[in-house]
Amino acid sequence: MDCPFLLHEYLSFNAERFPKKEALIFNDNRITYETLNALASSFAASLQKKGLNKYQRAVIFLDNSPEIVIAMFGILKAGGVFIILNSSVKHQKLAYILNDSGSQFIIASKNRENIVKEAADIVKKELQVIWVGNEKRPETDYCISHSWEEFITGGSKVTPRFPRMISLDIAGLIYTSGSTGDPKGVISTHQNILNAARSIIQYLKNRENDIILNALPLSFDYGLYQVIMAVIFGGTVVLLQNFIFMNDILQLIGKEKITGFPIVPMMLAMILNSSDLKKYDLSSLRYMTNTGAALPVEHIKKLRSLLPHVEIFSMFGLTECKRISYLPPDEIDRRPGSVGKAMPNCEVYILDEKEHPVKPGEPGELVVRGSNVMNGYWNAPELTDKVYRNALGFHEKLLFTGDYFRMDDEGYLYFLGRKDDMIKSRGERLSAKEIENIIYQLEGIAECAVIGVPDEVIGQKIKAVIVRKENSVISSNEIIEYCKKNLEPFAVPEIIQFQASIPKTAHGKVDKLKMKNQE
Numbered sequence: 001m002d003c004p005f006l007l008h009e010y011l012s013f014n015a016e017r018f019p020k021k022e023a024l025i026f027n028d029n030r031i032t033y034e035t036l037n038a039l040a041s042s043f044a045a046s047l048q049k050k051g052l053n054k055y056q057r058a059v060i061f062l063d064n065s066p067e068i069v070i071a072m073f074g075i076l077k078a079g080g081v082f083i084i085l086n087s088s089v090k091h092q093k094l095a096y097i098l099n100d101s102g103s104q105f106i107i108a109s110k111n112r113e114n115i116v117k118e119a120a121d122i123v124k125k126e127l128q129v130i131w132v133g134n135e136k137r138p139e140t141d142y143c144i145s146h147s148w149e150e151f152i153t154g155g156s157k158v159t160p161r162f163p164r165m166i167s168l169d170i171a172g173l174i175y176t177s178g179s180t181g182d183p184k185g186v187i188s189t190h191q192n193i194l195n196a197a198r199s200i201i202q203y204l205k206n207r208e209n210d211i212i213l214n215a216l217p218l219s220f221d222y223g224l225y226q227v228i229m230a231v232i233f234g235g236t237v238v239l240l241q242n243f244i245f246m247n248d249i250l251q252l253i254g255k256e257k258i259t260g261f262p263i264v265p266m267m268l269a270m271i272l273n274s275s276d277l278k279k280y281d282l283s284s285l286r287y288m289t290n291t292g293a294a295l296p297v298e299h300i301k302k303l304r305s306l307l308p309h310v311e312i313f314s315m316f317g318l319t320e321c322k323r324i325s326y327l328p329p330d331e332i333d334r335r336p337g338s339v340g341k342a343m344p345n346c347e348v349y350i351l352d353e354k355e356h357p358v359k360p361g362e363p364g365e366l367v368v369r370g371s372n373v374m375n376g377y378w379n380a381p382e383l384t385d386k387v388y389r390n391a392l393g394f395h396e397k398l399l400f401t402g403d404y405f406r407m408d409d410e411g412y413l414y415f416l417g418r419k420d421d422m423i424k425s426r427g428e429r430l431s432a433k434e435i436e437n438i439i440y441q442l443e444g445i446a447e448c449a450v451i452g453v454p455d456e457v458i459g460q461k462i463k464a465v466i467v468r469k470e471n472s473v474i475s476s477n478e479i480i481e482y483c484k485k486n487l488e489p490f491a492v493p494e495i496i497q498f499q500a501s502i503p504k505t506a507h508g509k510v511d512k513l514k515m516k517n518q519e
Helices: 007-017 033-049 066-077 091-101 110-123 148-157 190-204 221-233 246-256 265-272 297-306 381-387 432-439 476-486 512-517
Strands: 022-026 029-032 057-061 081-084 105-109 127-132 143-147 170-176 184-189 211-214 236-239 260-263 287-290 311-316 325-327 346-351 364-370 398-407 413-418 422-425 428-431 445-455 459-468 495-498
Touching: 007 033, 007 066, 007 190, 007 221, 022 033, 022 066, 022 221, 029 033, 033 066, 033 148, 057 066, 057 091, 066 081, 091 110, 091 184, 105 110, 110 127, 110 143, 127 148, 143 148, 170 190, 184 190, 190 221, 211 221, 211 246, 221 236, 221 260, 246 265, 260 265, 265 297, 297 311, 346 398, 381 398, 422 445, 422 459, 428 432, 432 445, 432 459, 432 476, 445 512, 476 495
Parallel strands: 022 236, 057 081, 057 105, 081 170, 105 127, 127 143, 211 236, 211 260, 260 287, 287 311, 459 495
Antiparallel strands: 022 029, 170 184, 311 325, 346 364, 364 398, 398 413, 422 428, 445 459
């Protein structure tokens, strides 16, 4: 599907079509398309004035807020590449991503000041830091400080000259956990992002009067694409910082006349646990979506009985291609365990180890073909070649997902499990190796192996199996507290189990399959 505009050009286009229409609502802040476009342009001009050149990367390190959206579109207008990080990232990972991406600009909130400065001390290179808040923070050896207000107002005083870009240019690097333990940056061009978004818009039947409620983090591509899609079709996003207070969210659906509500399994469990769903006005709600971990079948049935007028879209995707498949809502009662068929403008295949298609019902690796397939991993050619390969006689690269699936006679997909050592928990894709690396930093640890334990609400719980060093008395609380200081909250193990040994294969490798089978 051809894209008439680049990603940031859709914002400018809709600012002309709907200047006074609300593009973004956050608490009491209601931002029109006209204002959002002007703020992004001003931010872009300030970035250029401070030295951001075409194709340079810039990190956004904030909680959900309008500033993320303004900064993202400002970076794109300036010809740069955005990187949005979860606000709970610790200094070690931030330093790695700054080094890996070569970013010289970072937009951060004042409450992340220590983390940014600790990361800068590791990177040991000059960073331009734009602090969100009313005060410019003190400068250090490696941090040149600017205030958000300075960037927003300063750029409005000059006539911007934005560079010419094409759809093959990189728009964003979306960092996701890798089996090596280090994050990997998925290269996402304007073409990749727009074609993925337009395909999703097509099957969700989004239109200009849709109002999407997004409580998912914008660092999570599922949350980010709610904003991207709305800007493309000219809709409105009601942005929340999180989904902790579900009763308030349900109240907001009626107040703002929400039509679309993206969720993850944990959110659905919270909805179903609400005291009385009937007391909320949910009549405006047209659809709900889910991706990441599958929704429990019993939860789907209960939701269908409570909200029969709402279409439920079960979907499957990866950061490497955004979205792969969706189950049409009229099939969810017959096939609640399926993630559907390939979405528009996308093809899928189930291949065996010799890269031959398997028969219906047989397991194999899911392989994806389409313009939604991203362009590989930043600074990782060997890893890229393992995942993005020529196959089945096609000239372009296909994505080998590392996920085992089966496909029935009618072409519906069923997820069986991961090929590699990843964990999916709370909608996040986590590296067991990364968690193990942190735990191994503790003095009393002889061996550590992290696995995912099935959980019907959050997908998988994180379990760390520990062998203590001789004479060590390290406790589970000490391990968990250390993980809380060095990992994002969703990556902290829920279960710590001490053992005398960890199962090994004949080759001496940790046998995680055996560990999982023992659960």
